[in-house]
Amino acid sequence: MPTIKDVAKYASVSVATVSRVLNKKGYVSKEAEENVLKAISDLNYKPNSVARSLYHKTSKMIGLLIPDISNPFFPELARAVEDVALTYGYTVVICNTDEDIRKEAQYLEALQQKYIDGLILTTNQLSTENYENLGIPLVALDRQFSNRVPTVSSKNYEGARKATEYLIENGSEFIAHIRGPYHVKPADDRYRGFKDVVEEQGIAHIVVDCDFTMTNAMEVAEGLFEKYPTVDAVFASSDIAAAGVLKVAKSINKQIPEDLQIIGFDGIPLGEMLTPAITTVAQPIYKMGALSARLLIKQIEKQLLDVRNYEVETTIQYRETTRSDT
Amino acid sequence: MPTIKDVAKYASVSVATVSRVLNKKGYVSKEAEENVLKAISDLNYKPNSVARSLYHKTSKMIGLLIPDISNPFFPELARAVEDVALTYGYTVVICNTDEDIRKEAQYLEALQQKYIDGLILTTNQLSTENYENLGIPLVALDRQFSNRVPTVSSKNYEGARKATEYLIENGSEFIAHIRGPYHVKPADDRYRGFKDVVEEQGIAHIVVDCDFTMTNAMEVAEGLFEKYPTVDAVFASSDIAAAGVLKVAKSINKQIPEDLQIIGFDGIPLGEMLTPAITTVAQPIYKMGALSARLLIKQIEKQLLDVRNYEVETTIQYRETTRSDT
DNA sequence: CCCTTACCTGTAACCCGTTACACAAACTAT
DNA sequence: ATAGTTTGTGTAACGGGTTACAGGTAAGGG
Numbered sequence: 027m028p029t030i031k032d033v034a035k036y037a038s039v040s041v042a043t044v045s046r047v048l049n050k051k052g053y054v055s056k057e058a059e060e061n062v063l064k065a066i067s068d069l070n071y072k073p074n075s076v077a078r079s080l081y082h083k084t085s086k087m088i089g090l091l092i093p094d095i096s097n098p099f100f101p102e103l104a105r106a107v108e109d110v111a112l113t114y115g116y117t118v119v120i121c122n123t124d125e126d127i128r129k130e131a132q133y134l135e136a137l138q139q140k141y142i143d144g145l146i147l148t149t150n151q152l153s154t155e156n157y158e159n160l161g162i163p164l165v166a167l168d169r170q171f172s173n174r175v176p177t178v179s180s181k182n183y184e185g186a187r188k189a190t191e192y193l194i195e196n197g198s199e200f201i202a203h204i205r206g207p208y209h210v211k212p213a214d215d216r217y218r219g220f221k222d223v224v225e226e227q228g229i230a231h232i233v234v235d236c237d238f239t240m241t242n243a244m245e246v247a248e249g250l251f252e253k254y255p256t257v258d259a260v261f262a263s264s265d266i267a268a269a270g271v272l273k274v275a276k277s278i279n280k281q282i283p284e285d286l287q288i289i290g291f292d293g294i295p296l297g298e299m300l301t302p303a304i305t306t307v308a309q310p311i312y313k314m315g316a317l318s319a320r321l322l323i324k325q326i327e328k329q330l331l332d333v334r335n336y337e338v339e340t341t342i343q344y345r346e347t348t349r350s351d352t
Numbered sequence: 353m354p355t356i357k358d359v360a361k362y363a364s365v366s367v368a369t370v371s372r373v374l375n376k377k378g379y380v381s382k383e384a385e386e387n388v389l390k391a392i393s394d395l396n397y398k399p400n401s402v403a404r405s406l407y408h409k410t411s412k413m414i415g416l417l418i419p420d421i422s423n424p425f426f427p428e429l430a431r432a433v434e435d436v437a438l439t440y441g442y443t444v445v446i447c448n449t450d451e452d453i454r455k456e457a458q459y460l461e462a463l464q465q466k467y468i469d470g471l472i473l474t475t476n477q478l479s480t481e482n483y484e485n486l487g488i489p490l491v492a493l494d495r496q497f498s499n500r501v502p503t504v505s506s507k508n509y510e511g512a513r514k515a516t517e518y519l520i521e522n523g524s525e526f527i528a529h530i531r532g533p534y535h536v537k538p539a540d541d542r543y544r545g546f547k548d549v550v551e552e553q554g555i556a557h558i559v560v561d562c563d564f565t566m567t568n569a570m571e572v573a574e575g576l577f578e579k580y581p582t583v584d585a586v587f588a589s590s591d592i593a594a595a596g597v598l599k600v601a602k603s604i605n606k607q608i609p610e611d612l613q614i615i616g617f618d619g620i621p622l623g624e625m626l627t628p629a630i631t632t633v634a635q636p637i638y639k640m641g642a643l644s645a646r647l648l649i650k651q652i653e654k655q656l657l658d659v660r661n662y663e664v665e666t667t668i669q670y671r672e673t674t675r676s677d678t
Numbered sequence: 679c680c681c682t683t684a685c686c687t688g689t690a691a692c693c694c695g696t697t698a699c700a701c702a703a704a705c706t707a708t
Numbered sequence: 709a710t711a712g713t714t715t716g717t718g719t720a721a722c723g724g725g726t727t728a729c730a731g732g733t734a735a736g737g738g
Contacts, residue, residue, distance in 0.1 A: 029724055040688045045726060052727090053685050075465040076411070077724035079402045081693050087445075087466075095427045095434070096621075105422045108448050112455070117462055119413075120446045122434050129438075136443055139401040140413075240625060269625050276627050295422075299566060299595050300626060301602050355694060366718045371696055378697090379715050403694035406723050 028069040037065035048073060085141040088322060091121045091133065092148045097238060098266065098294045099311065100148070103167070106315025107146060114323050116143070127151040134160065144322045147171070163325035167318045170211040176325070176334045178318045182212045182291075185307040185340035186219025189261050189289045192342060194223070196349040198259035198287055200230040202250055204271065206263040207237055216263050216291060232257065236267050243270025251278060258286055265290035265297045268304050272347060288347040291340075302346030309340055354395040363391035374399060411467040414648060417447045417459065418474045423564060424592065424620045425637065426474070429493070432641025433472060440649050442469070453477040460486065470648045473497070489651035493644045496537040502651070502660045504644045508538045508617075511633040511666035512545025515587050515615045518668060520549070522675040524585030524613055526556040528576055530597065532589035533563055542589050542617060558583065562593050569596025577604060584612055591616035591623045594630050598673060614673040619666075628672030635666055 030048075034041045039058050046052040047062040054062075065071070079085045090107050092100045104120060111118045119142065121133040130152050137145070144163040154172045157164055166177040193201055203220045206213030217233065224231040232254055236246045243262070247270055250257065262268035268290030272282065280286045282302055290297060293308025317336060324331060344350070356374075360367045365384050372378040373388040380388075391397070405411045416433050418426045430446060437444045445468065447459040456478050463471070470489040480498045483490055492503040519527055529546045532539030543559065550557040558580055562572045569588070573596055576583065588594035594616030598608065606612045608628055616623060619634025643662060650657060670676070 030726095031724080041725080042688060042727075043686085046687090049726080053687085055686060058686080072461060072465055074406075074467075074724055075462075076402060076405045076467050077693090078726080079693095080400075080406055080695090080724080081726050083693080085402070086462075094431065095421070096431045098424070098427075101421045101424075101427045104446070105420065105448060108421070108446060112458070115462075117445050117447075117459075117466070119443050120430065120434060121443075122431060132438070133443075135398060136401075136441075139398055140443070141400075141402050240621075273625065273627055295566075296622060296625065299599065299622065301599055356696095357694080367695080368697075368718060369716085372717090375696080379717085381716060384716080400694055403723090404696080406694080406725090407696050409723080 027074075028071045030071075030073070032069060033062065033065045033071050036069060037061040079141050083141050084143050084326075086115055087117050087119055087140065087142050088319070088326075089119045089121055089133070089137045089142050089145045090148075091123055091130065091145060091150075093125050093238075094122050095120065098296055099264075099292055102294070102311045103148070103315040106312040107319040110316045110319035110323070116323065123149045123151070125149055125151055131156070138162075143326045146318050146322055147175075163322055165318045165322045165325075167314060168212055176321050176331055176336075178314050178321065178336045178338070179212065180309040180314065180338045180340050182215035182340075183219040185291065185309075186216040186261070187223050188340070188342055189291070189307045190220050190223035192348065193259040193261060193287055193289060194227060194229055196259075196283075196287060198229075200232075200254070200257050201259040201261060202254065202257045203231065203233045204236045204243065204246060204250075204260060204262040204267045205233055206267075208235075213263050220261055236263070238264060238266060240266050240270045240273075243267040244274050247271040247274040251275070251280075260286065260288045262288065262290045265292040265294045265304060265306050268306065268347070269296060269300060272300060272302075272304060283347050283349045287349060289342075293343060297343070297345070305345045305348040306343050307340045308343045310338055314338055353400075354397045355400070356397075358395055359388065359391045359397050362395060363387040405467050409467050410469050410652075412441055413443050413445055413466065413468050414645070414652075415445045415447055415459070415463045415468050415471045416474075417449055417456065417471060419451050419564075420448050421446065424622055425590075425618055428620070428637045429474070429641040432638040433645040436642045436645035436649070442649065449475045449477070451475055451477055457482070464488075469652045472644050472648055473501075489648055491644045491648045491651075493640060494538055502647050502657055502662075504640050504647065504662045504664070505538065506635040506640065506664045506666050508541035508666075509545040511617065511635075512542040512587070513549050514666070514668055515617070515633045516546050516549040518674065519585040519587060519613050519615060520553060520555055522585075522609075522613060524555075526558075526580070526583050527585040527587060528580065528583045529557065529559045530562045530569065530572060530576075530586060530588040530593045531559055532593075534561075539589050546587055562589070564590060564592060566592050566596045566599075569593040570600050573597040573600035577601070577606075586612065586614045588614065588616045591618040591620045591630060591632055594632065594673070595622060595626060598626060598628075598630060609673050609675045613675060615668075619669060623669070623671070631671045631674040632669050633666045634669045636664055640664060 030041050030044050034044045043058055044062050046054045047059050108118050123130045146165050146167055148167045164175045166175050168179050205217045234246050236243050260271050268288050271288055275286050290304050290306040293306050297304040297306045356367050356370050360370045369384055370388050372380045373385050434444050449456045472491050474493045490501045492501050494505050531543045560572050562569050586597050594614050597614055601612050616630050616632040619632050623630040623632050
């Protein structure tokens with residue numbers, strides 16, 4: 027691999043001149059520039075980004091901290107982040123934290139040592155200071171964070187309200203909510219949205235807990251249908267959970283959506299692949315990822331952010347696990 | 353961020369001594385070592401990996417080139433690679449190539465400039481020389497590559513044979529194969545496995561082409577069932593395709609598995625989530641990813657590889673889209 | 679004709695570690 | 709006592725860029 031010195035020698039100029047040509051900075055005569063350009067192409071020279079990083083203390087890399095890329099919510103997000111990053115010349119380092127405080131700390135240290143330029147966080151077991159002390163731009167995606175950190179999330183509360191109202195409009199009278207983990211902001215908001223609507227309208231309801239796995243959702247659903255056979259609608263806090271409910275409901279021969287309506291949340295591709303396809307409160311996942319990446323890169327490049335907190339709209343994807351009210 | 357100089361000053365030694373302590377190399381007196389260790393902890397010093405990279409021409413990073421992380425086959429693979437990488441102190445850079453030659457080239461250049469230590473390839477539109485000229489360790493996953501590059505794949509031919517034989521044992525007499533893209537080794541091997549069995553046993557069959565998307569699979573399946581309504585089994589080259597077939601088959605009221613058996617390939621989680629759950633030839637996806645990562649890191653760390661080509665076993669996951677033969 | 683300014687270029691310091699090399703002290707062997 | 713090891717430490721060069729600064733030339737203004 028040729029270095030800038032080789033190029034300088036070949037073009038009979040100093041390394042400073044080569045650097046000026048590369049970075050289009052400072053005065054360079056036309057002649058010198060041509061020589062340098064020719065040298066670069068003759069030698070197939072590529073500037074070494076590590077050396078650049080060392081001087082500039084930046085790396086053209088961003089970190090994406092997610093709980094687990096195997097969770098179907100995240101691949102699309104990761105894809106969006108990566109697409110945007112690529113167009114701006116950044117590469118993305120992916121970090122599966124499993125919501126484990128030690129793994130997070132380990133990544134943070136490794137990334138900091140690599141002069142990572144910024145972080146997109148969909149996970150934060152560590153206290154926020156740990157992140158802010160890094161002194162690099164951050165974006166919180168789908169999570170609550172300190173108000174110094176720009177956030178991107180969808181209107182979880184509102185989406186949950188819409189979902190619940192829709193179930194009620196379609197005639198359901200005893201609605202179960204399968205909620206997500208506590209202290210996870212989106213899960214809490216969805217729960218509040220549900221609760222507010224059922225209480226306002228005086229609808230019978232029940233809330234059960236569930237983590238993000240389908241196995242757990244199925245267990246929970248089994249218990250639910252056994253204890254409350256008259257439940258006639260389920261609003262699940264995620265599509266994975268909804269899929270679990272659907273599977274269980276079908277196994278005990280409930281007619282969907284006649285006996286039981288199901289509505290999920292997230293809008294992951296899985297929902298469409300199932301039969302019946304799951305009605306869901308879809309978040310624009312790709313858009314959220316892309317937006318986060320753009321917000322992060324804007325900060326990295328010292329541009330001012332006009333808005334610091336984005337709440338994107340959710341839309342109900344009307345599919346086959348709910349009755350139409352029209 | 354403190355540097356090695358700060359540590360040296362604080363401990364009243366030279367930077368060389370600090371470096372010796374850090375790397376446990378060369379002679380250091382007990383006293384000096386203690387002072388350095390104290391300085392490191394007092395100042396919370398972390399060695400800068402960029403500076404290290406510059407000197408050593410390595411980065412403790414590996415690249416994972418995949419077509420698209422949104423394709424459900426890859427998240428689990430990525431997860432495995434990342435898990436293994438982490439335990440060996442490597443970080444992974446993820447690159448979605450979309451099988452696009454220009455994106456691949458762009459990534460290759462960026463990664464090379466970052467002194468990436470090695471690459472796991474599940475995609476190669478570029479000619480193999482482009483990769484080999486990088487002069488860094490490679491592992492080809494689920495792809496054919498030059499014989500200088502270690503490969504990891506599953507027994508696609510054998511798996512396809514098993515699947516086809518299983519359908520026949522269960523009484524199917526007119527079997528369709530939905531094959532994957534041409535010139536993609538696994539798809540070709542699966543096709544050969546299918547063809548050999550149906551020809552050996554003289555079973556009526558039909559082969560149709562399909563890419564990796566579910567939408568395409570559904571179109572293909574519609575055409576198939578219209579033209580050949582007597583098809584009584586489908587062997588799909590991927591679970592995604594199988595899911596598409598299943599959805600179409602259900603929509604035209606075929607009884608599964610009585611009227612139509614379906615068997616997929618891959619063993620992605622989706623298969624289990626569907627109702628009926630899809631019988632599939634499962635590849636040990638996580639294992640393949642982990643194995644690739646270990647092979648790569650072994651090479652990076654200059655250890656000799658005893659075996660260079662791994663073919664892992666597939667196993668049929670007997671689920672609900674096939675009839676049992678017992 | 680002198681001074682200012684724009685233009686052009688090279689030297690060397692710097693980013694932050696690593697390590698070759700030189701030097702010194704302490705110890706071993708002869 | 710002398711040569712040869714082992715141990716311990718510091719200086720400086722190096723990896724591959726970037727840039728402050730100094731120095732030089734040419735053009736324009738008064």
